């Protein structure tokens with residue numbers, strides 16, 4: 001009897017405890033490549049924390065992560081009740097942060113650019129949103145650049161495509177530029193990191209209002225009380241606390257159930273052979289890791305890859321000379337930073353339909369082909385600005401396919417709906433609440 005038990009335990013251990021036995025030579029090569037690629041020399045650099053492991057998620061001391069705060073942010077991000085400062089009354093309480101950052105579209109808008117105030121409709125995943133007839137195009141809340149994904153944004157400490165939000169870090173020395181080009185950057189003077197700073201600017205830019213009256217009217221007072229118990233009542237229900245809650249929620253939105261994450265946690269079968277080949281290329285020969293270097297596979301560093309701008313694909317509120325097209329340079333005022341954009345994160349791009357800051361590519365395959373060819377597409381970007389790493393990679397057809405499969409599947413967390421609330425406290429339809437969207441979303 002005892003002997004049988006011992007044998008069973010040993011058998012389980014053979015399968016469960018001894019991962020070396022399950023590691024193939026491809027695994028050893030891949031883990032070695034990731035060790036070499038990682039800034040700390042260890043493949044575990046790329047492991048994302050569990051969303052419940054609040055102590056391991058990067059966050060600033062003045063906005064510590066707590067469950068009530070994350071829960072509040074999870075509501076506010078989707079809540080359409082606070083959008084009460086639209087250009088025309090018909091759009092009151094019809095849009096939210098998630099109008100432009102749709103979870104099912106990789107936290108992006110599902111179209112070339114996001115439309116909040118002045119937009120109408122949703123379709124399946126944002127693709128059918130258009131302009132309300134009564135709005136003049138100049139009245140729309142749209143930006144001349146594609147919304148960024150908000151997945152794994154805990155690793156983005158200076159936010160936006162040009163990194164303009166957030167005090168300190170990469171923005172040390174740019175203080176004289178705050179509030180100059182984009183009035184929203186004046187909030188950097190509060191001394192916060194990118195998320196807190198940008199989300200204050202974002203609430204105002206996107207025509208939302210958070211104050212005691214609105215918070216109470218929409219039933220959120222108690223959630224604010226639980227989230228900010230140490231704040232005096234007079235300072236508890238406002239744009240800043242709303243931004244802090246939104247920031248806390250966004251930091252918890254981690255694609256930590258993607259196959260590559262399971263693989264890193266020790267399940268060497270989480271990736272199939274082709275995905276492993278693709279990963280080997282990403283962390284090796286194709287050189288992607290040189291730039292996409294942080295745990296989110298993005299980085300707060302800026303490069304010109306010579307891609308087309310949103311003005312080239314036909315969009316609202318932009319033209320060739322739009323400051324957004326100048327990237328980091330429009331913020332710093334330094335010519336050497338012109339046309340350089342932040343390196344975006346790479347998880348859950350399978351849900352996206354538009355790639356690069358100007359939505360110039362329509363599939364991951366097109367992105368890989370672009371980098372493989374190494375020929376800039378935007379004639380307005382001077383050759384001297386283009387990153388020397390933007391050069392032909394000489395990948396074979398098979399290698400490109402392996403890389404695409406790695407990006408699409410190994411970096412895909414298929415359970416992101418855990419970050420979406422079942423309902424919002426107002427009871428409104430979300431992420432949009434206009435009549436057409438309501439029908440599209442099945443709210444009525």
Ligand code: HEC
Nearest residue numbers: 097100114116141143146147148156159160161202203206
């Ligand atoms: C009208 C569409 C729209 C709405 C609504 C919107 N955003 Fe965005 N968001 C954008 C665009 C566009 C960018 C990129 C801007 C840039 O880089 O210049 C962006 C970028 C961001 C970023 C920076 C991410 C990074 O990696 O740097 C954060 C954070 C963010 N949004 C949060 C929010 C929050 C919170 C709300 C609600 C208060 C919101 N957004 C509402 C369009 C929108």
Ligand code: HEC
Nearest residue numbers: 286288291303305341342343344355356357367371387389
């Ligand atoms: C020189 C640094 C650099 C290298 C090397 C690099 N990238 Fe990027 N990558 C960027 C930057 C910067 C952007 C954003 C460009 C823009 O939109 O202006 C980007 C964008 C992307 C995007 C689009 C993401 C989105 O949100 O639209 C994907 C996908 C991507 N890179 C994958 C790769 C792959 C795969 C490789 C290797 C073949 C690679 N990158 C190599 C810097 C780099």
